[in-house]
Amino acid sequence: MLFEEYVTNQIGLPESDRLKYEALLPSSSELGRLICAFSNTNGGIIMLGMLSKNNKISVKGLSADFQVNVVLANAISKLSPAPSVQSGFVTYQEKQLFVIKVEKSDQTIAYNQTAYGIKSKKIYKLSQALGSDTNAGIILTNGKYTGLKNNHILQASGKSIFISYQWHHKVAANNLYAFLKANGYVPAMDDHQLTYKDSISTFMESIRASDFAVLIISDEYLKSENCMIEVLHVLKDRNSKNKILPIRHEDVKIFKTADRIKYVEFWKTQVKEREKMLDGIDPTNAIEELKKLRIAKQIHQDISDFLSGIADMITNTIEEQEKTAYQNIINFIEANKN
Structure with missing residues (x-):
């Protein structure tokens, strides 16, 4: 049959x-x-x-x-x-x-x-x-x-942890990556995983396949299309609330409604600017631009709920996490390792 x-x-x-x-x-x-x-x-x-x-x-x-x-x-x-x-x-x-x-x-x-x-x-x-x-x-x-292996599929028995960051905080991300790897976990981040001609879309899906996602959230992060695309991939997971492990940068303000609205307004402006740019253009000649418009609309739609959820979590700064050897993150992972 x-x-x-x-x-x-x-x-x-x-x-x-x-x-x-x-x-x-x-x-x-x-x-x-x-x-x-x-x-x-x-x-x-x-x-x-x-x-x-x-x-x-x-x-x-x-x-x-x-x-x-x-x-x-x-x-x-x-x-x-x-x-x-x-x-x-x-x-x-x-x-x-x-x-x-x-x-x-x-x-x-x-x-x-x-x-x-x-x-x-x-x-x-x-x-x-x-x-x-x-x-x-x-x-x-x-x-x-x-029995073949794929570069983007995590092979080790330790928990797989994706690190999402904006390039301004690459040093902090590298430090966390090295710490996790040295302690038996399986970290992944684009700078360490992708090589020439690798599939970015396949790698992005590996974010959802990871057990946890550490988000190093800063002002630049919340205004970055690439970073927010990574967030959208994590949010597709129905267990995303338990999967996200946020670390905040001291420059980001998200704990008050007025502060969160600023990021909603930022992405609303991005949507309007992209719509204006596409006005009067034949869609068949602007496929990539239309894709970017759809992404901006999705970010604008989801960012308010995302920030409200993050604000409800107890988050430490990057510096605080490094001083304690990422103890809060490790404790959460170990308590939810099954």
């Missing part, structure tokens, strides 16, 4: 210990634990783009903005030994789903050195946990996984 035909036959069945629906793309850690649990029990299917609520199942479709292969490959890279997984896009009712079929394993599979099972639709830890395995580094090839 073809993969798509098999999937179509499963759509609409109630969720169980072998079938899981997700309306949105889970984080790589959630996906990794679920694949691990299915592998260690009776196998199963994960359907992304399907909503199960109040015993009703509906087809929502998965947004094209989600590069699910990057998130999935990051989850798979932390599973040891490598599970048997088949995956791919399936069109159903004119909407696009992404389906992951997990086979039952003859060996105990561990995610980040911890083995999981599933019972009564709940994921639980097994008593047995495994160490890391060299078979963990894999990527998607024609719907299946191989």
Whole structure:
């Protein structure tokens, strides 16, 4: 039976210990634990783009903005030994789903050195946990996984942490990167990860695939299109509130409503300026400019909620974090490492 035909036959069945629906793309850690649990029990299917609520199942479709292969490959890279997984896009009712079929394993599979099972639709830890395995580094090839590695997929067993910063604060970002790397974590930032002809869009999706995102927030950061694009990628994660670890620069003022409104007004001005520049221009001759306009509109729409959320968090300055060896950040990561 073809993969798509098999999937179509499963759509609409109630969720169980072998079938899981997700309306949105889970984080790589959630996906990794679920694949691990299915592998260690009776196998199963994960359907992304399907909503199960109040015993009703509906087809929502998965947004094209989600590069699910990057998130999935990051989850798979932390599973040891490598599970048997088949995956791919399936069109159903004119909407696009992404389906992951997990086979039952003859060996105990561990995610980040911890083995999981599933019972009564709940994921639980097994008593047995495994160490890391060299078979963990894999990527998607024609719907299946191989033992090849990808430069943008984090391979180590430690927590993956993306560092988002504006170039004025590159020294602080480099210091944090070196500290995390020396202490067994897997940090990533554009200056360290990207090489000539690497895919920037794929790297940006790896932000969402990371377990945590440290944001070094400054006045320049909040006015930078590139930095705010990184923020937008983090906000796509439904668990973004627990994923974001903010560090503030002393020059940024966001704790009062009036201060936050200044950044909303800044991006409103950016939208107006880009609209004015495009006035009267044939859209087919201004594809890149239209893209920049859409980005500015998205930032303007989301920045108020983003800043309100950051203002509610207890944030230290860069200098305070360095003096305490980033203790607040490390404490949070360790308390949320599962």
